Amino acid sequence: MSTSALQVARTGLDAQAERMRIIANNLANVNTTAFQRDRAEFATLAYQMVTAAGARSAGDNQYATGLNLGTGVRLTGTGRITSQGSINTTGNNLDLAIEGEGYFQIQRPDGSTGYSRAGNFHLSSEGKVVTSDGMPVMPEITIPDGAQSITIGQDGTVSVTVSGQTEPQEVGKLELARFVNPAGLQALGNNLYAETGASGTAQTGPANAEGRGAIRQGALEASNVNVVQELVDMIETQRAYEVNSKMIQATDEMLRNANQQL
Template structure:
C-alpha cells in the first residue's frame, strides 16, 4: 500500500510539472503577436475497487458507498483558449489584425497550409505579400513597385494608389479560414497551426461573412495571456507539487518506521 501511495504522488508530481511547463510557455509568449494561451486538462486514473457500491452487507441491506482508491492523475490534453486579444495600433499599413473569428492562410515551405492570427506582413522583392518569415499569404497578392499607398478594407479588399493615379486600384482580396473545432488544430511553431481530422476542414470566406471577423489595417492582435492569472496558476501548481512531494516523504517515513520496528 505504501508503494502505491508513492506511485500516486509521483503521478501528481508529473502532472504539476506538465502544468508548470504549459504556464511557462504562456508567459514566454506574452509578447508574441496573435498567440493564444494554452490550458492543461487533467483526468483521474483507474480506481482500485475493493468493495463495490451495492455489495451485500446482510440479507436485507447493501453497501451504500463503495470502497475505491484512486491510482493518480494524468494530463489528458492541452487546449488553446481562443479568446480575442487586445488590438494594438501600429500605424503600419502592412500590419493587419483580425477582430473576431478566423485565421490568415499562409503557404508553408513544405507545401502545407498554415493558419495564424499574426498579421505582421510585408512584401518581398517581387512585391508578394508575405509573413515576417517570407512565407506567401494566401491568396497571393502582389503589390506594385510604384504603389504610394496600400489600403485594406474591413472585408479584405486590398487596393493601392499608384503614382499618377487619382483613384485607388483594387489588386486582390484577403480571405479568412474558420474551423468547426479550432482547438483541434495542431500548433507547429512560428505562430502557425495546421489542419487535423479533429479540427475539420477549413471553411474559407471573405472577412465579415459566414461568421468570420473583420480586418483592421495598421493594428496587430496582442497575445491573450493574462500575466497575473498565469502567475497565480504557477503558485498554485508549485504548492500542489510541494504537497505531492511531502506525500512521498511521509510515505517513506512510514515505511522506515515499519522496517525499524518490525
C-alpha cells in the same frame, strides 16, 4: 504498507511539472503577436475497486458507498483559449488584425496551408505579401512596384495607389479561414496552426462575412495571456507540487518506521 501512495504522489509530481511547463510557455509568449494561451486539463487514472457499491455486506444489507482507491492523475490535453486579444494600433499598412473569428492562410514551404492570426506581414523582393519568415499569404497578393499607398478593407480587399494614377486599383483580396472547433487546431510554432480532424475543415471566404471576423489595417492583435492569472496559476502549481513531494517523504518515513518495527 503498500507503496501505492508513492506511485499516486509521483503521478501528481509529473502532472504539476507538466502544468508548470504550460504556464511557462504562456508567460514566455506574453508579447507574441496573436498568441493564444493554453490551459492544462487533467483526469483521474483508473480506480482500483476493492468493494463494489451495492454489493451485499451481510444478510440483506448492502454496501452504501463501496471502496474505490484512486491510482493518480494524468494530463489529458492542453485546451487552447481562443478569446480575442487586445487590438493595438501600429500605423503600419501591412499590419493586420482580425476582429472576431478567423485565421489568415499561409503557404508553408512544403506546399501545405498553415493558419495564423498574426498579421505582421511584409513585402518580399517580388512585391508579394509574406510573413516575417518569407511564407506568402494565400490567396497570393502582389503589390506593384511604385505603389504609393496600400489600403486593405474590412472585407480583405487590397487596393493600391500607383504614381501617375488618381484612382486606386484593386490588386487582390485576402480570405480568412474559419473552423467549427478552432481549439482543435495543431500548434506548429512560428505562429502557425494546422488543420486536424478535431478542428474540422477550413471554411474559407471573404472577411467580415459568414461568421468570419473583420480585418483591421494598421493594427495587431496582442497575446491573450493574462500575466496576473498565470502568476496565480504558477503559485497554485508550485504549492500542489510541494504537497505531492511531502506526500512522498511522509510515505517513505512511514515505510521506514514499519520496517524498523518488524
